[in-house]
Amino acid sequence: MDWSVLSVVVLFTTCSASLPNFIVIFADDLGFGDLGCYGHPTSLTPHIDRLAANGLRFTDFYCTSPVCSPSRASLLTGRYQTRSGIYPGVLYPGSRGGLPLNETTIAELLKPLGYATAAVGKWHLGVGPNGMYLPTHQGFDQYLGIPYSHDMGPCWNLTCFPPDVKCFGLCDIGTVAVPLMHQDVIKKQPVNFLDLESSYSNFVTDFISTSAFSNQPFFLYYPSHHTHYPQYAGPRAAGASLRGPFGDALLEFDNTVGHILDTLEKTGTINNTLIFFTADNGPELMRMSRGGNAGPLKCGKGTTYEGGMREPAIAFWPGVITPGVTHExxxxxxxxxxxxRLSGARLPKVQLDGVDMTELMLRHGKSKRATMMFYPTDPSEKYSMFALRLDKYKAHFYTRGATHSGTVPDQDCQVFSVLKAHDPPLIFDLESDPTENYPLSLDNEHNLHSLLEKILEVKARFEASMVFGESQILKGSDPGLAPCCTPLCQPKPSCCQC
Incomplete structure (x- = not known):
C-alpha cells in the first residue's frame, strides 16, 4: 500500500469531526463533448470548468447504462443494474417497482457514521405504493425534487423559458402533471420550471450550511434534470449562452454548481469536501442541436457505443487531489x-462491481479497474452484455442503433440499425480509434487471437458471477400510483394540480 494514501484515509477516519464531506453531481443526458473543459467551443460552463482546472479530469469514465434509471441505480449501489433489477428501460410515474429496499445506497452506507444526507433533483428510481421507493426510504434524510424524468408528464402548455416560451415538443401524455416533492409530499403540481433551479440552490445552501454549523459531515447527491429534454432555464440563464436553449439549460446547471462552491467556501468546508461530477448517459442525438454532443465518440443515448456510455467526469478536492488528467x-x-474507503464506512456484504479509486484520485496512480461491461437498455440472460472493454480494447458482441440516437448521419446509430450479433466480436483499439470506426482484423493482426481468448475468458468469468435480480420494471404500472396532490379528485389525471 502507498503510505501517503493511507495517511489521508487515516486522517479522515480517526476523528468524526474530520470526516470528509461528499457531493456527487450527476448531469442528465450530457454528452462527452458538451462541456467547455472537454473541448466544446461555445459551451459556457465556468464553474464546472473550474472543477476540471483544479481537479482530476477523467477521459475514460463510464456509466453502466445508456438510459436513466439503471445508470442511477448503479451509481448509488456500486452494482450493475442487472443485479438490482432496474431493467429493462426506465421507471415511470405509476411503476409498481423501484430500487429494492434491500439494496444499500451510498447514503445508507454513510448514515451509521453520523452523516447528514440529502438528495435534490431527479430521483428516477421509483415512487411506488405510498412513496416506498423515494429517497427518504433509501437513506436520505431530506429530498427535494421531481421523482422521475421531467418529460414524464404533459409539457406542451408549460413554460420552459421566460417570459412565456412554451416547452419545445411533446412529452408524455395521459399521466399526471410533473410534481415537485419535498420529502414524500407534493409541494407543487405542475412544477414551475422557471424557479426550479433557484429552489434547488436554496435547498443545497441550507443543507450545507446547517451541516457545517452543527459540525456534522454530509453527503449531498445532486442528480440534475439538466440537460435532458425538454430544456428549460430561468431568467438568469435564458438567452445568456451561445448554444441556444440547450446552452441556456447547461448554463443554469453550471450556475447551481457555482452556488454549491460558493456555499462550501462561505462555510469553510470546501477543503474537507470531495466533489465528484459526472453524468448518467450520453446525449439524446434525436433532438439534434437540442440534444447534446458526444464529441468524437460514436452515437449517443440508447446505444452501447462510446457516445452512449463514456461520460465527462471530474474529481475535485482542494489540497488533496492534485489537478491533472487521467486516462485510467x-x-x-x-x-x-x-x-x-475515504470515510471508513463498512461495505455492504453483497457482490459489488465497483473498485476503490482512492489511489487513482489521490496519487494519479493506476486504476484497479481493467474491464467495463456494456449492457443495453434491455439486458437479458439470453443476450447479457453487448460489449466489453479490456484495458484499451473494446469488443462488441452485439450492436444496435436506438431511437434516442436517431437523426445523425451514422447509420449504425439509428433505430433502423437492428440487432446484429458478431462472432468473432468487433474489436476496437480505443486509444487510437475512440470513434469505433475501424475494427481490428483478426486475419491481419495475429496477436489479436490471444487478446480475443482473454476477452472471452473475462466475459465468461463475469457472466458466471452475474445473478439477475427480479426486474422491477416488468412489475408493470398502475396509474393510481402516479403522484397526485389531490388523490381523490376527478377526473384524473388532469385534476392533479395544486
Missing amino acids: LASTLDILPTIA
Whole structure:
C-alpha cells in the first residue's frame, strides 16, 4: 500500500469531526463533448470548468447504462443494474417497482457514521405504493425534487423559458402533471420550471450550511434534470449562452454548481469536501442541436457505443487531489467503494462491481479497474452484455442503433440499425480509434487471437458471477400510483394540480 494514501484515509477516519464531506453531481443526458473543459467551443460552463482546472479530469469514465434509471441505480449501489433489477428501460410515474429496499445506497452506507444526507433533483428510481421507493426510504434524510424524468408528464402548455416560451415538443401524455416533492409530499403540481433551479440552490445552501454549523459531515447527491429534454432555464440563464436553449439549460446547471462552491467556501468546508461530477448517459442525438454532443465518440443515448456510455467526469478536492488528467479506466460503479474507503464506512456484504479509486484520485496512480461491461437498455440472460472493454480494447458482441440516437448521419446509430450479433466480436483499439470506426482484423493482426481468448475468458468469468435480480420494471404500472396532490379528485389525471 502507498503510505501517503493511507495517511489521508487515516486522517479522515480517526476523528468524526474530520470526516470528509461528499457531493456527487450527476448531469442528465450530457454528452462527452458538451462541456467547455472537454473541448466544446461555445459551451459556457465556468464553474464546472473550474472543477476540471483544479481537479482530476477523467477521459475514460463510464456509466453502466445508456438510459436513466439503471445508470442511477448503479451509481448509488456500486452494482450493475442487472443485479438490482432496474431493467429493462426506465421507471415511470405509476411503476409498481423501484430500487429494492434491500439494496444499500451510498447514503445508507454513510448514515451509521453520523452523516447528514440529502438528495435534490431527479430521483428516477421509483415512487411506488405510498412513496416506498423515494429517497427518504433509501437513506436520505431530506429530498427535494421531481421523482422521475421531467418529460414524464404533459409539457406542451408549460413554460420552459421566460417570459412565456412554451416547452419545445411533446412529452408524455395521459399521466399526471410533473410534481415537485419535498420529502414524500407534493409541494407543487405542475412544477414551475422557471424557479426550479433557484429552489434547488436554496435547498443545497441550507443543507450545507446547517451541516457545517452543527459540525456534522454530509453527503449531498445532486442528480440534475439538466440537460435532458425538454430544456428549460430561468431568467438568469435564458438567452445568456451561445448554444441556444440547450446552452441556456447547461448554463443554469453550471450556475447551481457555482452556488454549491460558493456555499462550501462561505462555510469553510470546501477543503474537507470531495466533489465528484459526472453524468448518467450520453446525449439524446434525436433532438439534434437540442440534444447534446458526444464529441468524437460514436452515437449517443440508447446505444452501447462510446457516445452512449463514456461520460465527462471530474474529481475535485482542494489540497488533496492534485489537478491533472487521467486516462485510467473508471466508472460510476467505483464511487460507492471510494466513498466507503475515504470515510471508513463498512461495505455492504453483497457482490459489488465497483473498485476503490482512492489511489487513482489521490496519487494519479493506476486504476484497479481493467474491464467495463456494456449492457443495453434491455439486458437479458439470453443476450447479457453487448460489449466489453479490456484495458484499451473494446469488443462488441452485439450492436444496435436506438431511437434516442436517431437523426445523425451514422447509420449504425439509428433505430433502423437492428440487432446484429458478431462472432468473432468487433474489436476496437480505443486509444487510437475512440470513434469505433475501424475494427481490428483478426486475419491481419495475429496477436489479436490471444487478446480475443482473454476477452472471452473475462466475459465468461463475469457472466458466471452475474445473478439477475427480479426486474422491477416488468412489475408493470398502475396509474393510481402516479403522484397526485389531490388523490381523490376527478377526473384524473388532469385534476392533479395544486
